[in-house]
Amino acid sequence: xxxxxxxxxxxxxxxxxxxxxxxxxxxxxxxxxxxxxxxxxxxxxxxxxxxxxxxxxxxxxxxxxxxxxxxxxxxxxxxxxxxxxxxxxxxxxxxxxxxxxx
Ligand code: HEC
Numbered sequence: 001x002x003x004x005x006x007x008x009x010x011x012x013x014x015x016x017x018x019x020x021x022x023x024x025x026x027x028x029x030x031x032x033x034x035x036x037x038x039x040x041x042x043x044x045x046x047x048x049x050x051x052x053x054x055x056x057x058x059x060x061x062x063x064x065x066x067x068x069x070x071x072x073x074x075x076x077x078x079x080x081x082x083x084x085x086x087x088x089x090x091x092x093x094x095x096x097x098x099x100x101x102x
Contacts, residue, residue, distance in 0.1 A: 024093035027086050039101050048101035055099060065095045 028034065036045035046054075055061035068075050069091050072083035084091055 024090055024097050027084065027090055027094060028097065031082070031084060031086075048098045052099050052101045061099060062092070062095050065098065066091055069094065 036043060037048060039048045041047055042050060051065075055065070058064075066088075068081060069084040070088070072081055075081045084094065086094070
């Protein structure tokens with residue numbers, strides 16, 4: 001019986017684990033976006049707030065940023081941007097964080 005409980009407990013951990021990992025905030029931290037970006041100050045790269053400002057009122061912005069982050073490739077005149085390796089849902093969530101920064 002004890003073994004059964006142990007197995008059940010393990011199953012719960014296995015199922016609930018991914019729900020905690022992989023939030024957009026975690027991905028931003030894990031992918032070290034903060035090396036070049038911060039929420040409000042311009043370092044090597046524009047702050048999230050300035051990106052949000054740039055795309056304010058642009059209905060196409062979420063799709064555009066989603067594609068840029070998913071596929072990497074050129075953004076503006078700079079070198080190729082880092083690809084974000086994450087699920088589509090997570091990338092969308094990252095875009096939301098960026099576009100809602102101020
Ligand atoms: C090695 C430095 C570096 C890292 C790491 C980095 N970026 Fe960037 N990012 C840049 C630079 C530089 C630009 C500006 C390019 C330009 O505007 O020409 C940029 C631009 C952007 C933009 C604006 C795109 C646009 O169309 O204006 C977004 C959104 C963005 N990055 C998201 C991210 C996310 C999310 C991560 C982490 C997964 C990340 N970046 C990691 C350097 C970096």
